Amino acid sequence: MKALVLEEAMKLAFRDSPTPKPGFREVLIRVKAVGICGSDVHGMDGSTGRRRPPVIMGHEASGVIEELGTGVSSFRVGDRVTFDSTIWCGECPYCRSGRVNLCDHRRVLGVSCDEYRQEGAFAEYVVVPDRILFPIPEALDFVGAALTEPVAVVAHAAALTPIQRNETLLVVGTGLIGLLLIQVLRSGHSGRIVAVDLDQTRLDQAEKFGADHTFLATNPDLAAEIRDLTGGRGADRAFEAVGATAPIKTAVSCVRKGGSVTLIGNLSPQIDLPLQTVVTRELTLYGSCAIAGEYPLALDLMARNKIDHRGVVSAVRPLAEGASWFDKLYRKEPGLLKVVLEP
Numbered sequence: 001m002k003a004l005v006l007e008e009a010m011k012l013a014f015r016d017s018p019t020p021k022p023g024f025r026e027v028l029i030r031v032k033a034v035g036i037c038g039s040d041v042h043g044m045d046g047s048t049g050r051r052r053p054p055v056i057m058g059h060e061a062s063g064v065i066e067e068l069g070t071g072v073s074s075f076r077v078g079d080r081v082t083f084d085s086t087i088w089c090g091e092c093p094y095c096r097s098g099r100v101n102l103c104d105h106r107r108v109l110g111v112s113c114d115e116y117r118q119e120g121a122f123a124e125y126v127v128v129p130d131r132i133l134f135p136i137p138e139a140l141d142f143v144g145a146a147l148t149e150p151v152a153v154v155a156h157a158a159a160l161t162p163i164q165r166n167e168t169l170l171v172v173g174t175g176l177i178g179l180l181l182i183q184v185l186r187s188g189h190s191g192r193i194v195a196v197d198l199d200q201t202r203l204d205q206a207e208k209f210g211a212d213h214t215f216l217a218t219n220p221d222l223a224a225e226i227r228d229l230t231g232g233r234g235a236d237r238a239f240e241a242v243g244a245t246a247p248i249k250t251a252v253s254c255v256r257k258g259g260s261v262t263l264i265g266n267l268s269p270q271i272d273l274p275l276q277t278v279v280t281r282e283l284t285l286y287g288s289c290a291i292a293g294e295y296p297l298a299l300d301l302m303a304r305n306k307i308d309h310r311g312v313v314s315a316v317r318p319l320a321e322g323a324s325w326f327d328k329l330y331r332k333e334p335g336l337l338k339v340v341l342e343p
Contacts, residue, residue, distance in 0.1 A: 002343065003123035004322040008053045009046035012323040017056065020119065020127040022069030027130055029081065032142035034121045034319070035060035035150070036339045038176070040110065041329045042267070052112040059085035059109035061121035062136060062145035072130045082145045082299070084132040084152075085109055086290050087118065101156070101290040108290075122322060124343045134295045137303035143316055143340050144302050147180075147309045149291070150338075151298035154181040154264070157239060157288035158188070161262045167191045167236035170226065171211070172251045174202040176337050177264060178241040179209050179312055186210030187306040194226060194235060196250060201335075209308065217246070223253045235259065243267035252277055260284040312337045319343040 003017035022028045037060055043051030051057055062082040065075055075081065088095050088103035095103050109128070110120020120126065136145045154177055163169065169185055171178050174197040185193055186209070194213045195206035203214035213229060215222055227234050234256035240248050243265025251261045252274050261283060278285065301307045317325060319341045329336055 001124040002319070003056050004058075004319055004341075006044060006051055006053045006055050006057055010044060011053075012044070012326055014320045014322060017123060019125050022067055022072075022127050024069055025071045025130050026069040026127050027065050027072055027075060027081075027133065028067035028069075029061075029063040029083070029126050029128065030066045031061050031063040031121050031124060031126055031343045033062050033146040033316075033340050033342055034058045035146045036322075036325065036329060036341065037150070038329075039266075041326060044326060044330060050111050050113050052117075055110070055112035055117065056119045056121075056123050057110040058120035058122035058126075059111075060146050060149040061126065062142045062148070063126075066125065069130075075130055075133060075135075080136040080142070080145070081133045082136055082148045082295075083109075083128045083134065084291055084295060085149050087129055087132060090131060099292055101292040122319065122341065124319075134299060137299055139303040140299065142342075143313065144309045145299070146340055147302070147313070147338065148295060148298045150176060151180055151184065151302060151307055151309070152291040152294040153177065153288075154184050155294040155297050155301075156291050157181065157262050157264045157286075158184050159294060160286055160288060161237055161239070161260060163189055163191075163237055165190065168194060168230050170194045170196065170235035170238040170251065170254055171206070171241065172196045172217070172238060172247045172254075173241035173265060174199070174206045174211075175241065176312055178202075178239075179205055179337070180307065181239055181241060181264070182206055182209045182211050183307045184301065187301055191236075192229070194229065196222065196247075196254075205311075209311070217250055222250065226254045230256070233257075237262070239264060241265050243271075245271040249274055252283065255281075255283060257281045258283070260286060262286040262288055264288045313340055314338060316340045316342060
């Protein structure tokens with residue numbers, strides 16, 4: 001099969017690679033669409049230590065079942081499917097309690113690290129366990145289905161946050177995750193949504209997708225203006241979708257006493273946290289990791305056009321051109337959000 005292989009840091013090659021074979025309770029999927037995730041872009045240069053060459057990256061994908069391994073009974077050859085990015089064991093205490101994202105033996109597709117190597121979906125074929133498969137609704141095409149993973153990620157963050165009716169929700173960072181989060185929040189909540197970013201173009205998109213108010217992060221009076229919007233209190237719930245010190249400080253400074261900040265972004269392994277503010281204002285911090293059962297919801301929202309998934313797709317290009325699109329994303333070429341590749 002042809003695959004986009006990370007051969008060394010900053011070097012991707014579109015070349016022949018062995019076609020994997022499905023084992024017990026596994027299926028072979030012919031990949032139809034696969035999205036480039038920010039974690040793949042950051043992993044390409046070797047700085048994260050999570051994409052050690054040689055490896056086939058990619059975990060946001062959809063396709064058609066080509067072959068069944070032994071023991072597979074719930075799916076058939078020809079089924080249109082997407083799949084979780086996390087391979088969970090199903091046996092550990094976390095899996096048995098439904099918190100599969102915290103599985104003791106968790107593997108992520110397209111990741112190669114100290115603990116394991118799991119080839120991903122930037123290829124013509126990929127093998128995954130049948131337990132992480134989900135059928136694609138008829139109303140959703142393969143490109144849309146490839147976005148199920150990031151939509152489910154933000155749906156998980158929303159689900160674990162104790163949002164009450166008519167609360168003011170603050171989203172800091174309006175890249176792909178932030179824009180999808182605004183849409184998920186708007187689909188289920190009637191309260192006010194406020195978006196903050198460094199880029200006015202992204203803020204304009206945030207308004208299009210449901211934000212009621214937008215502010216540039218560089219506004220020196222940002223916290224005061226958000227308090228003015230909320231009767232002097234501040235936002236009830238904040239979501240941080242970047243993962244760096246400055247936006248996390250923004251989220252903390254703009255939330256009310258007794259409120260919460262949900263951390264989705266994972267860009268920096270460590271940050272400078274304003275501890276005294278968190279303690280004295282009695283804030284609750286939630287860390288949101290991956291997905292724990294939100295795939296059906298994500299698929300349903302997109303199939304019913306509650307999420308404008310096409311509105312965040314900047315380009316759909318052949319997998320053979322993948323290296324050049326990785327380079328564009330790595331250099332932060334203006335206007336790019338989600339790039340989807342087709343093998």
